[in-house]
Amino acid sequence: MSLKEEEPLARRLIDIRRHLHANPELSGEEYETTAAIREWLGQEGVRIADYPLKTGLVAEIGGSRGGPVVALRAEIDALPIREETGLSFASRRPGVMHACGHDFHTAALIGAAALLKRREAELPGTVRLLFQPAEEKAKGSAQVIESGALAGVAAVFGLHNKPDLPVGTIGIRSGPIMAAADGFAVEVDGKGTHAAVPEAGLDPLITAAHMLTALQSIVSRNVSSLDSAVVSVTRLSAGTSWNVIPEKAIFDGTIRTFDEGVRAEVQRRFELVVDGVAAAFGTTARTRWIGGPPPVVNDARWARSAAKAAERAGLSVVEPKPSPAGEDFALYLKEAPGAFVFLGTNGPREWHHPAFDVDESALPLAAGYLASVAVEALTELSEQSKQSELSAKMTAERTAGPAPDIAPAEAGARA
Numbered sequence: 001m002s003l004k005e006e007e008p009l010a011r012r013l014i015d016i017r018r019h020l021h022a023n024p025e026l027s028g029e030e031y032e033t034t035a036a037i038r039e040w041l042g043q044e045g046v047r048i049a050d051y052p053l054k055t056g057l058v059a060e061i062g063g064s065r066g067g068p069v070v071a072l073r074a075e076i077d078a079l080p081i082r083e084e085t086g087l088s089f090a091s092r093r094p095g096v097m098h099a100c101g102h103d104f105h106t107a108a109l110i111g112a113a114a115l116l117k118r119r120e121a122e123l124p125g126t127v128r129l130l131f132q133p134a135e136e137k138a139k140g141s142a143q144v145i146e147s148g149a150l151a152g153v154a155a156v157f158g159l160h161n162k163p164d165l166p167v168g169t170i171g172i173r174s175g176p177i178m179a180a181a182d183g184f185a186v187e188v189d190g191k192g193t194h195a196a197v198p199e200a201g202l203d204p205l206i207t208a209a210h211m212l213t214a215l216q217s218i219v220s221r222n223v224s225s226l227d228s229a230v231v232s233v234t235r236l237s238a239g240t241s242w243n244v245i246p247e248k249a250i251f252d253g254t255i256r257t258f259d260e261g262v263r264a265e266v267q268r269r270f271e272l273v274v275d276g277v278a279a280a281f282g283t284t285a286r287t288r289w290i291g292g293p294p295p296v297v298n299d300a301r302w303a304r305s306a307a308k309a310a311e312r313a314g315l316s317v318v319e320p321k322p323s324p325a326g327e328d329f330a331l332y333l334k335e336a337p338g339a340f341v342f343l344g345t346n347g348p349r350e351w352h353h354p355a356f357d358v359d360e361s362a363l364p365l366a367a368g369y370l371a372s373v374a375v376e377a378l379t380e381l382s383e384q385s386k387q388s389e390l391s392a393k394m395t396a397e398r399t400a401g402p403a404p405d406i407a408p409a410e411a412g413a414r415a
Contacts, residue, residue: 010364013111016040017363018089020103024078024096027134030055033076037106037131044114049128051147056133056140058149060126061116067125068381071149071156071336072370073329074109075102075135084354099356101161101345104363106131108159111367116374124382127374128153138181138293141328145335155302155377156338158329159366162320163347167362170310170369171320171342174303176258176295178340181326182267183290185252186211186274190283192247204249205238207281212236212251214277218269229266230256230324256324258295293328299337305380306339309373315343315365325351343369 025033034055038048041059049058056076063069083090083097091097098104109129116127130149134140144150165171188208193201212233223229231253238249255270257263271287278285307317320342329340343366345358 009111009114009367013107013363013367014360016110017103017107017360020076020106021087021098022089022092024091024093024098024103025076026080026096027077027137027139028055030076030133033106034131034133037076037110040110041113041129044110044117046113046117046129049149051144051149053133053143053147056144057131058144058147059113059129059131061113061129062120062123062378063126064121065124067123068154068378068385069126069128069152070374070377070381071128071130071153071332071338072109072112072374073130073132073156073158073332074105075132075140076106077102077134077136077140079136079352081352081354085357087357097354097356099353100136100351101347101356101358102135104161104345104358104366105159108363108366108370111364112370112374115367115371119375123375123378125378127378135328138326138328141293141331145331150332150335153336154381155299155305156332156336157302157306157370157373157377158332158338158340159343159370160327160340161345161347161358161362161366162342163345163350163356163358165318165320165342165344165346167344167346167359168314168316168365169318169344170315171318171344172298172303172307172310172339173319173322174298174300174339176297176322177320177342178296178322178327178330179256179258179324180260180263180295180330181292182255182257182263183252183292184255184270185250185288185290186285187288188249188251188278188283188285190245190247190249190281193245195243195245198245201245202282203245204283205246207278207283207285208236208238208249208251210281211274211277211285214273215270218266218273222265222269223262227259227262228257229262230254231266231270232256256326258322260294263294292326293330294334296327296330296340297333298339299333302337302339302377305376306341306373309376310341310369312376313365313368313372315369339373341369
């Protein structure tokens, strides 16, 4: 579907996006955002489904003829960032900003809802719209799943704006497209002493320094060059005085991987390095994992379907490089197969930058794509169901065989 000839709706979506951008809410606090989405959907005649969510909501279109269910998802939360865009509709809430484009995604899904509602009677199934809270804390998708909103869903689709892709392009690939994003925190316990007599203590700073260096060998010596992983230590804290060796050192950071096997092996090696180095220096150490979402892995079938839908929506399909950022859409793909794509927005800055923005001319394209991918998926699933029913009927007829003939004598006896 396309919004090229729908100028009033395209203008309305821009207004919706700007309203959301000016009134951002943090993860788990999206009460006003939820109420606004409910009102906008109500104006389109879209029914709200009854799922127990504190913030965020689920809506549905179609289903009067039965058939399969496909889901479309958009995130609705903002980030704790002070905006520096200078836009006339910049955030009215100091320190809170839509710096990842969730306002764009939400407006696009509302646009898709409007397009789908107009042809609701033709839909061979149900489109379930997931307006998800708390993506930035990687908690919202689990809340939506726990509410039961993924029950019965045959395929699920989502998109994310991509500043480095031009407007009019869409990045689609099968397999991994976004990384698992895990965090770690390591505490090294030593024995404090005066800095002039280090032999009287056990220096946790020296231990931590050796750990930081050794951890960098995990990827270079344990991960295949055909795979990828990142181990980044981003903070180190220890000590309170220039002439005292402290009792404790703490460091933390993140690990990014695209494969569950690599993810598990990197974490295993990480703990071996931490424990081994600590023992070598006579100290002790504890590793605490902050588990993030798993990698986003697109289903090959639905990636192909997404590409067909994108072309019908007038978009140019490219194969993007996987992003090392994390996305809790990954949890939906554990419940149902589907595809997550990157839509070009030609932005001036990357995600999470204070000056982040999107080219709003991409908004009707995003809405059109989401509507198209839902229709494409429902059509494919419906045809698959018909083929399965026909195949089952033919198999049953072959198994039953022809009706037996009755011999004349037998027939007479029965008569």
